[in-house]
Amino acid sequence: HPLARDGAVAVIGLGRFGGSLATELAAYGVDVIGIDIDEAVVAQYSDKLAFVSRTDATDETVLRQVGIEEVSRVVIAIGNDVEAGILVASKVLKIGNQHIWAKAVSQTHADILGQLGIDNVIRPENDMGRRTAHLIRGHMSDFM
Numbered sequence: 001h002p003l004a005r006d007g008a009v010a011v012i013g014l015g016r017f018g019g020s021l022a023t024e025l026a027a028y029g030v031d032v033i034g035i036d037i038d039e040a041v042v043a044q045y046s047d048k049l050a051f052v053s054r055t056d057a058t059d060e061t062v063l064r065q066v067g068i069e070e071v072s073r074v075v076i077a078i079g080n081d082v083e084a085g086i087l088v089a090s091k092v093l094k095i096g097n098q099h100i101w102a103k104a105v106s107q108t109h110a111d112i113l114g115q116l117g118i119d120n121v122i123r124p125e126n127d128m129g130r131r132t133a134h135l136i137r138g139h140m141s142d143f144m
């Protein structure tokens with residue numbers, strides 16, 4: 001794969017979370033391989049990312065064809081379809097990428113991803129809630 005080198009990042013699922021993550025990485029010059037099952041979503045990112053692919057990421061064969069095994073960083077950003085997210089995580093773990101980040105939408109989802117061996121589980125709403133609390137505390141200290 002022409003783009004598959006150490007600096008590339010694969011983002012699987014280009015919803016609000018995966019899409020903004022992929023766009024931000026690309027804006028910093030990172031080679032992003034964007035993967036989504038939805039053709040319209042893929043079309044939306046075709047001129048923003050280094051490479052896009054309309055792929056069902058639960059299919060290990062197709063994941064390998066896209067060159068996922070040569071990418072050392074993979075983000076799994078599938079939330080609503082918890083089953084798909086867990087399946088994709090197990091396939092990516094099997095392929096053996098070194099660093100995997102995965103988004104979870106519930107504690108159960110996060111627990112399962114952790115049990116599978118995903119080290120970096122992201123809970124966007126929970127994480128952002130904590131961060132916003134810090135922002136508000138900073139705002140309060142400006143006036144105290």
Ligand code: ATP
Nearest residue numbers: 013014015016017036037038056057078079080081
């Ligand atoms: P966000 O909140 O970030 O928008 P979401 O949880 O509302 O995400 P999801 O249902 O998690 O949305 O889907 C995120 C993206 O993942 C969608 O664009 C969807 O098409 C894609 N997706 C879902 N299943 C698969 C799959 N099996 N393979 C590849 N992409 C998938």
